[in-house]
Amino acid sequence: MTIDLVDVSITSPGRNFVTLKITTSDGIVGWGDATLNGRELAVAAYLSEHVASMLIGRDEDRIEDTWQYLYRGPYWRRGPVTMAAIAAVDMALWDIKAKKAGMPLYQLLGGASREGVRVYAHASGTDYAALQNAITGYQELGYTAVRVQTGVPGLGQIYGVSSSGPGVRYDYEPAKRSGDRPSEETWDTRNYLSHMPGVFARIREDFGTDLRILHDGHHRMSPIEAARFAKEIEPYDLFWLEDCTPGEDQTALRLVRQHSTTPLAIGEVFNSVFDYQTLITERLIDYVRSAVTHTGGITAMKKLLDFAAIYGIKSGIHGPTDISPVGMAAALHLDLAIHNFGIQEYMPHNAQTLEVFQTSFTFDQGFLHPSEQPGLGVELDEDAAAAHEYTKAYLPVNRLLDGTIHDW
Ligand code: CS2
Ligand code: MG
Secondary structure (H helix, E strand, O other), X not given: OOEEEEEEEEEOOOOOEEEEEEEEXXXXXXXXXXXXXXXXXXXXXXXXXXHHHHHOOOOOOOHHHHHHHHHOOOOOOOOHHHHHHHHHHHHHHHHHHHHHXXXXXXXXXXXXXXXXXXXXXXXXXXXXXHHHHHHHHHHHHOOOEEEEEEOOOOOOOOOOOOOOOOOOOOOOOOOEOOOOOOOEEEEOHHHHHHHHHHHHHHHHHHHOOOOEEEEEOOOOOOHHHHHHHHHHOHHHOOOEEEOOOOOOOOOXXXXXXXXXXXXXXXXXXXXXXXXXXXXXXXXXXXXXXOOHHHOOHHHHHHHHHHHHHHOOOEEEEOOOOOOOHHHHHHHHHHHHHXXXXXXXXXXXXOHHHHHHEEEOOEEEOOEEEOOOOOEOOEEEOHHHHHOOOOOOOEOOEEEEOOOOEOOO
């Protein structure tokens, strides 16, 4: 059989998603997630203008060969746009293969290595009382791990901190519909460094030692600042400190490692195994944070995680709302199958999104299961998707108090 049709759809049920649909000559449909936050149309155009015609007539079963054809074939390699497009094709082909086999995808990846996938939730609040309320709320829902982000005195709205009131939602939407340009936030690392250790101390006092606590530094610290911070927070036993330094500087983490035993996670802005070469071989990190959607799909993520496993490094796959339910399902099948699973990020999608994407993964007591449906277990309702028109949205920009553009 061969690939007959390749369609790209863009929908915006509260936020934008790009979805690839591949249909085979015998009518089997596979879905892939190609959502790149704030750059959705670039990936959609790459797929429909450049990739789609390369796929028509190919044998849908030749997943590895198709991956290499799209990666090595066009000469220009890597980058988030290209790798998100390859990821979508790869996911759709695995969806088709598993549907043909009549099995949930994780069975083709080696079968289950565990009963469920432990996930972490996003607990945040502008002050400690709101954060405490958020953590309590997640514990009541059964979560055993929370990422904690909170406001910093002297700064306004900070990325990653929910501005909604208690009991509404404790997480946030990464992209803002802010017109023709991004909104701007302010940052000061000194304020942050003097505030955060006290927050972790209070959380340990109030919630005890069982709770897994994660924290995202969003690439905002210099290597020496991150080293000092990671060392200072050791007594609070974080599950991980994420993205403490700018992502593209792999050797920055050498300094952090020399000074601290706080576990480190990085990689949500990476898009290939080469972004990790030094980090993995020098054991500078503990968790790989890439998204299946941004790193070339299931084929590439499986290789990356197998490489990490040799060095005792585990997975912590990126799973914010800007990964569609299709990309989330792909992550869950990998999580269940691989040996070196660490934890999975989970930001549940809103009700509108779940009307457009029919999911079958289930949450129970802090764990997700990808479902027993053949394939990835997610179907796009194309009529429902068509009702939500694309709306431009941006991630915010971060500036220091004096106006200098800063990492984030
Ligand atoms: C965050 C995300 O999930 C995370 O750890 O860093 O909100 C991330 O910033 C967005 O997904 C970027 O699109
Ligand atoms: Mg992050």
